[in-house]
Every structure is written in structure tokens, then in C-alpha cells.
Amino acid sequence: MAEKARTGKVKFFNEQRSYGFIADGETNKEIFFHVTGTLDSVKTDDFVEYEVEKGQRGPKAVNVKLIKVKERS
Numbered sequence: 001m002a003e004k005a006r007t008g009k010v011k012f013f014n015e016q017r018s019y020g021f022i023a024d025g026e027t028n029k030e031i032f033f034h035v036t037g038t039l040d041s042v043k044t045d046d047f048v049e050y051e052v053e054k055g056q057r058g059p060k061a062v063n064v065k066l067i068k069v070k071e072r073s
Contacts, residue, residue, distance in 0.1 A: 007067065010046045022048060022061050033061035045070035 006024060008031070013020030018035035020042075031052060037060065042048055047068040050061040 005049050005051055005063075007047065007049050010042050010044050010048060013042060013044045020044070022050060022064070031059055031061045032057075033064055037062040038064040040064070040066035042066055043070070 006026070008022040008024045011021045011023040011030060020033055021030040022033055023029075024031055031050070032055070033050070037050075040048075042064060046066055047070075048061075048064050049067050050064040052059050053062050054060075
């Protein structure tokens with residue numbers, strides 16, 4: 001079961017391998033996410049809202065939604 005929604009910033013996202021890490025907005029801890037747990041397309045440095053649930057290897061972000069896109073040049 002997922003916890004309440006949190007916010008954070010995508011610290012790293014590997015498009016080829018379809019996974020990344022979100023820096024939690026409150027704790028700054030890194031939370032793993034996989035593209036199957038995203039509701040929107042995200043990239044490194046985007047701000048997102050997400051929920052955390054227990055995964056096989058520890059906590060993972062699910063229901064990842066884009067809040068704000070980083071300015072891209």
C-alpha cells in the first residue's frame with residue numbers, strides 16, 4: 001500500500017534502462033522509480049509528485065506525476 005503523496009526532484013533518469021531516482025523534497029533521500037510507476041514522461045531535474053511503496057529491494061516511487069518541467073534550452 002502506498003503512503004501519502006510527496007514531492008521531489010528527479011535527480012537522475014536513465015531513458016535507456018527506464019529507471020531513475022527522485023530526491024525527496026523533505027528528507028532529500030533518494031527514492032528509486034521505474035518508468036512503469038510513472039503517470040507522465042519525466043526527465044532529470046523535473047519536479048514531481050509521487051507516492052512511496054515497499055518494493056523488492058526497498059522503497060520505490062509510484063504514481064509519479066510531473067509538477068514542473070525544468071527549463072530546457
